[in-house]
Amino acid sequence: MSVASPRRSARERLLEAADELFYAEGVHSVGIDRVIERAGVAKASLYSTFGSKDELVRAYLRGRHESRRARILAGLERFTTPRERLLGVFDVLAERAAQPGFRGCAFYNASAERDPSGVVREEADATRAWTRGLFADLCREAGVPDPEAFADRLVVLYDGATVGARLDPGPRAPLAARGIAAVMLDAVTAGSAP
Amino acid sequence: MSVASPRRSARERLLEAADELFYAEGVHSVGIDRVIERAGVAKASLYSTFGSKDELVRAYLRGRHESRRARILAGLERFTTPRERLLGVFDVLAERAAQPGFRGCAFYNASAERDPSGVVREEADATRAWTRGLFADLCREAGVPDPEAFADRLVVLYDGATVGARLDPGPRAPLAARGIAAVMLDAVTAGSAP
């Protein structure tokens, strides 16, 4: 009946505002005041919901991890062979890097500046462990010998692709990484299944 | 005659202090006051020498570029064959990543946060162009076909190695990158000089 349709909770609006601002301008550069202004929320609500800016940052990073996870898993569904699925991780990254507003890895960006509480470090470790595990699983599916070691190399490629797309915008670095991964994959599976 | 030996200039001490603090804690997190305190310099001297914090940041990044350049070129002198020299860039990075206090790429770290003046972007672009040019030269020496394209791939590996060593400390990522580069190099030079 009132003008506004049933408004989302303060928590949701805060998370959305934090996601946009923190990713675009950096966790450190964006103050609480700008987050609550964009969210249309009172400062007291932020502190009663999250307790501190650190915990808001943690929630922001967890949301980034979750949406990244969902995007990658959904993006891989279109591929069928194990080889395509493995290389598809780089295809998904290339698509994302081609979109406007891409600013690289939220976790690395956040951990580039001081992190006294260790919140950023914790969340960055968690998301990196997930990425590495994903690559290791895909390696196993693809029949790569020593999948853990190969996953380490793929993580290097993935990191390089992300940084490259951040500093030289566009999908070139992810596509270069995809090409390297393909050569590596051929080299390592050539003898095992000719 | 006085207690102090002929002291280095305010500029030198400021640059040294800025280098240590900015690299360890981030350009944004470290305030002017801490820089001048560590340098033992008056605030007015900083502003008469550099004009603004932005220009101090620029000088810091240029110093980083110069010392990195010198370190790499000196480190490559021990290698003789073109192949070893190309892969040696990753050896030098691995050595550096193994040292305590390594915190990744000063340029990427600085550009992760807001950069309204564009100073960081300018210096980051310059140093990345140098790196890419170095790789291209080494590719030409090694007789790699299409050295520019191969240099692009090596930059991806180099970026990935740097990020990996930052977030998972130690020389593992640079050594993995070296391994990948070796495989790529073999794949691309196999047909040209068997």
Added chain:
DNA sequence: CCGACACTAGACAGACCTGTCTGCTAACGT
């Protein structure tokens, strides 16, 4: 009707930020 709850608006404290300004000291070249 009433009490619990979620929320808003905004003042405030105390710290820290960049940048400017005033005054002072000392070495050095001419």
Added chain:
DNA sequence: ACGTTAGCAGACAGGTCTGTCTAGTGTCGG
């Protein structure tokens, strides 16, 4: 002897930061 240059010490202005606190509003279950 004197002006220039380099530098030191520190107050100050005006802004932003996180986090706390007071006070009021509206809604909903019982």
